[in-house]
Amino acid sequence: MARVTVASQMCRPFMGTVTEVEIDASNVRALIRELDRRYPGLGNQVEESMAVAIDGVICQDTYLEPINPDSEVCLIPKIAGG
Amino acid sequence: MAKTHVTATINGEETEFLCDGQQTMLDVLRDEMGLTGSKEGCGSGDCGACSILVDGRLVCSCLMFGAEAEGTDIMTIEGMADGDKLHPLQQKFLEHAALQCGFCTPGVLVASKALLDKNPNPTEEEARYWLAGNLCRCTGYDKIIEAVMDAAAEMRGE
Amino acid sequence: MNYLGKDVELKVVGTRPIRPDGVEKVIGRAAFGADFRVAGMIHGKVLRSPHAHARIKSIDTSKAEALKGVRAVITANDLPNIPSEEAFVGEGPANFRDMSLNTIARDKVLYDGHAVAAVAATSPSIAEEALRLIDVEYEVLPNVIDVEEAMKPDAPILHDDLFTQGVDPKPTKASNIAKRMEFKLGDSASAFSKADVIVERKYKTAPVHQAYIEPHACVVSYGADGQAQIWCSSQGQFMVRAYCAKLLGMDIADIRVFPLEIGGGFGGKTLVYLEPLALALSRKSGKPVKMTMSREEVFRGSGPTSGGAINVKIGATKNGRIVAAECEVMLQAGAFPGSPIGPALMTPFAMYDLSDVTIWGYDVVSNRPKVAAYRAPGAPVSTFATESAVDELAKQLDMDPLELRLINAAKDGTKAVYGPTLKDIGFVETLEAAKSSSHWNSPLGDAAPGKRRGRGMASGFWFNIGGESSGATYVNEDGTITVVSGNPDIGGSRASMGMMAAEVLGMDVKDVRTVVGDTTSVGFSFLTGGSRVTFATGMAVTQSAEMVRDELCKRAALLWEIPAEAVEWKDGKAYPAGENAGKFDPLTIADIAGKSARTGGPITGKASINAQGAGPGYATHICDLEVDEETGHTTVLRYTAIQDVGKAIHPSYVEGQLQGGAVQGIGWALNEEYVYTKDGRLDNAGFLDYRIPVASDLPMIETILVEVPNPRHPFGVKGVGEPPIVPPMAAVANAMENATGVRMSSLPMSPPRVRAALDASEG
Numbered sequence A: 001m002a003r004v005t006v007a008s009q010m011c012r013p014f015m016g017t018v019t020e021v022e023i024d025a026s027n028v029r030a031l032i033r034e035l036d037r038r039y040p041g042l043g044n045q046v047e048e049s050m051a052v053a054i055d056g057v058i059c060q061d062t063y064l065e066p067i068n069p070d071s072e073v074c075l076i077p078k079i080a081g082g
Numbered sequence B: 001m002a003k004t005h006v007t008a009t010i011n012g013e014e015t016e017f018l019c020d021g022q023q024t025m026l027d028v029l030r031d032e033m034g035l036t037g038s039k040e041g042c043g044s045g046d047c048g049a050c051s052i053l054v055d056g057r058l059v060c061s062c063l064m065f066g067a068e069a070e071g072t073d074i075m076t077i078e079g080m081a082d083g084d085k086l087h088p089l090q091q092k093f094l095e096h097a098a099l100q101c102g103f104c105t106p107g108v109l110v111a112s113k114a115l116l117d118k119n120p121n122p123t124e125e126e127a128r129y130w131l132a133g134n135l136c137r138c139t140g141y142d143k144i145i146e147a148v149m150d151a152a153a154e155m156r157g158e
Numbered sequence C: 001m002n003y004l005g006k007d008v009e010l011k012v013v014g015t016r017p018i019r020p021d022g023v024e025k026v027i028g029r030a031a032f033g034a035d036f037r038v039a040g041m042i043h044g045k046v047l048r049s050p051h052a053h054a055r056i057k058s059i060d061t062s063k064a065e066a067l068k069g070v071r072a073v074i075t076a077n078d079l080p081n082i083p084s085e086e087a088f089v090g091e092g093p094a095n096f097r098d099m100s101l102n103t104i105a106r107d108k109v110l111y112d113g114h115a116v117a118a119v120a121a122t123s124p125s126i127a128e129e130a131l132r133l134i135d136v137e138y139e140v141l142p143n144v145i146d147v148e149e150a151m152k153p154d155a156p157i158l159h160d161d162l163f164t165q166g167v168d169p170k171p172t173k174a175s176n177i178a179k180r181m182e183f184k185l186g187d188s189a190s191a192f193s194k195a196d197v198i199v200e201r202k203y204k205t206a207p208v209h210q211a212y213i214e215p216h217a218c219v220v221s222y223g224a225d226g227q228a229q230i231w232c233s234s235q236g237q238f239m240v241r242a243y244c245a246k247l248l249g250m251d252i253a254d255i256r257v258f259p260l261e262i263g264g265g266f267g268g269k270t271l272v273y274l275e276p277l278a279l280a281l282s283r284k285s286g287k288p289v290k291m292t293m294s295r296e297e298v299f300r301g302s303g304p305t306s307g308g309a310i311n312v313k314i315g316a317t318k319n320g321r322i323v324a325a326e327c328e329v330m331l332q333a334g335a336f337p338g339s340p341i342g343p344a345l346m347t348p349f350a351m352y353d354l355s356d357v358t359i360w361g362y363d364v365v366s367n368r369p370k371v372a373a374y375r376a377p378g379a380p381v382s383t384f385a386t387e388s389a390v391d392e393l394a395k396q397l398d399m400d401p402l403e404l405r406l407i408n409a410a411k412d413g414t415k416a417v418y419g420p421t422l423k424d425i426g427f428v429e430t431l432e433a434a435k436s437s438s439h440w441n442s443p444l445g446d447a448a449p450g451k452r453r454g455r456g457m458a459s460g461f462w463f464n465i466g467g468e469s470s471g472a473t474y475v476n477e478d479g480t481i482t483v484v485s486g487n488p489d490i491g492g493s494r495a496s497m498g499m500m501a502a503e504v505l506g507m508d509v510k511d512v513r514t515v516v517g518d519t520t521s522v523g524f525s526f527l528t529g530g531s532r533v534t535f536a537t538g539m540a541v542t543q544s545a546e547m548v549r550d551e552l553c554k555r556a557a558l559l560w561e562i563p564a565e566a567v568e569w570k571d572g573k574a575y576p577a578g579e580n581a582g583k584f585d586p587l588t589i590a591d592i593a594g595k596s597a598r599t600g601g602p603i604t605g606k607a608s609i610n611a612q613g614a615g616p617g618y619a620t621h622i623c624d625l626e627v628d629e630e631t632g633h634t635t636v637l638r639y640t641a642i643q644d645v646g647k648a649i650h651p652s653y654v655e656g657q658l659q660g661g662a663v664q665g666i667g668w669a670l671n672e673e674y675v676y677t678k679d680g681r682l683d684n685a686g687f688l689d690y691r692i693p694v695a696s697d698l699p700m701i702e703t704i705l706v707e708v709p710n711p712r713h714p715f716g717v718k719g720v721g722e723p724p725i726v727p728p729m730a731a732v733a734n735a736m737e738n739a740t741g742v743r744m745s746s747l748p749m750s751p752p753r754v755r756a757a758l759d760a761s762e763g
């Protein structure tokens, strides 16, 4: 099961004080679905305004990026730039 | 508004144009003659993007009225190359990657030509002070200065 | 496939050819925003608010409309009143309603320079005269400019419906604080007890403008069939199309955007300002409309980037290990929410391996222009503070600042404060390169009488992004190649795109022409920004060239009547692969192109991707400077920018990014700031009073390119455009402290401020 962590408080309205969960998901889409099942509303939050860092690599706006069972997944704010 | 009739040599060619009293030389070049190589970065003499040579003198064309061109000999960026043979400064700017966006480039090139016409062997410091009126936000000036020094050396036959 | 590793011999990538668009630019023929014209076009101008904060009671345009030569006058009523809709735009989360209101004010003006109406007329001077005939009745409201003032409970409120997000319980009173955000790793509060030394200080930075030399400009033609064409200079033709469609209520397919040359952007052209107004004017007048901003309008009505106030507390043990850190960032958003507060919090400690950190901040509105992205948005502000504090720590510990950074440096496997475990990063390499650089090892030299010299260094981080990108490679009938990129080229990306394609095809880069496509001639691409183009669009272009290479092999196989696997591509030619494939003379691209009709038609490769896996950029800068005790004037004597760039495709343009970014940072450190009058008017809206660095202010900017390849890019590219603006402010401040013994905690370190600080330290 992938370890999902949140360093920012962006998920607090959904997750409360929880900052780390174990999730069984093989890609970002499944991750979002599972997060939303456990914390209703979080899926949309992740999809609209967050990026997913999988094993240190930031992925944005993608459903298909694979997640391994031992992956480290971090939910972070989306990033743009100048 | 009554227009003034002006005759001037522009890039080696005798040219006639009409302009109104408020029109700057930059407007005349860009709007009346389609010579859009001279750029407007500020319209107040602070950026040098509109630099031209008037009788060999470096001038911000945004600060000059079109009517003042009467009887003068003007060079703009469009007149810097000799046909399709680039001026050494133009060539060196390409080789040294002395432009990023290229918006300041026409003004910087014209100003650099004015420098080398006057002083074929400038020090880096002289080049930097001479070009202090030409703003470039992209390059940090480093490669511009390199290109100018290299062009100067080449033109001196070194 | 990728082209990494020692056994891959690169022939084009890493060389320094002349850029494909270069000649046009040195002979003055390249068409930038204001250079474009179409037949029958008229001229648009914008009326801007003279007040920092006021209610619009009425706008009477009748006199302007009656003026001879005026073809259309618009106010906000000519654009749809669009509902609140959160969107991720430009540098971060924003709202389309706010974007619309920033384009043209509806009920309230929120800053000096806010657009309230626009006119199109047969000449620019008539349009200007018409602006003077528009009567706007304002009810002037109290204004607030400073970020900390704006946060006070009794501050004038900009938006009655703005309630702070991210706080518990949900507030019931409107506030200028749009959002609170926080990142936490471990437990900083208790970890400070482990520290032998603690540094604590407040810092302030001024908002600065991107100050691209080309003002915003566009030509827009709205046809009677409801279809529009836009020619403009921007950081993204698809961005312009999307925002205009949104703000005007049009279908995306009805807008075609042609990207013109762009005279600098740095983030400031990731938004629309004139285009929606020109569209509305063109629609109303039935004529193509040209609009160009004056320099004053650029300063008053576009950009800038945020200024901020930052509180930092850092603690370390005697041997230099940082054990706890806290940082609070108050960031200006301008008139509407959406400062880069997220990255401002995520970046400033990303250089270090820390276990106990709390960093939080606020997105704060005030009566200034809505901020736009500017190179690594957010990071320079917070990093100025933290990297200054790290330097103070070094001083208190009596340690070399470079050694202190090495002790704490993030490496592969370090868990970043913002969450992920970092990988394939080259921060330590930049520090090592600094340590062995000629600059770091040269004596500082003696100051002239009345002057003081110092050396400082600082580091910085930026994520870099990927995203949606498209590229295409076309084989022309004569065997030459055209590459089409979906991104406007600001700093030479046509060169790097063409080089990657040439490398894949084994060609001379001179035979590859690269152009930037309009919105109908290449697939969607996210804007040029976030240091993403050479990474993401480069990846798309590389893939499209690979498709062409594979197709060329297939066509050669058809011509030779052998299986495609029996063809090998080498140095721009098809060869039979080995003895068994048969004996044939190699075929050039021209040979194959000449017969392409016979083997199946034109040869084309197109790739549209959502590139993931951008590699983070780390930079370390060293600055030597000299301060004049009498005038407080600072001269930068020597400057070196070191950065992990992954792989430099065209090293000259990579160096150019480092040099340009560093100099913008030097300007931010020493001179640049927005100055406001007491009634909230911008007092220095021109290059005379808003002074950006000029050639005589600067030494050569030395660069050291460190290359730790990004394995997720075919050539190892990491973004390079943004990291170089992150370290300079602290590098300069640290050098200043080294020279004078005075810690300047407020930017800019302009002569009067330096003078005052020297006086205070002596007095």
Ligand code: FES
Pocket: B039, B040, B041, B042, B043, B044, B045, B046, B047, B048, B049, B050, B051, B060, B061, B062, B063
């Ligand atoms: S446009 Fe003439 S100096 Fe700037």
Ligand code: FES
Pocket: B098, B099, B100, B101, B102, B103, B104, B105, B135, B136, B137, B138, B139, C213, C263, C264
């Ligand atoms: S190259 Fe862009 S302003 Fe000089």
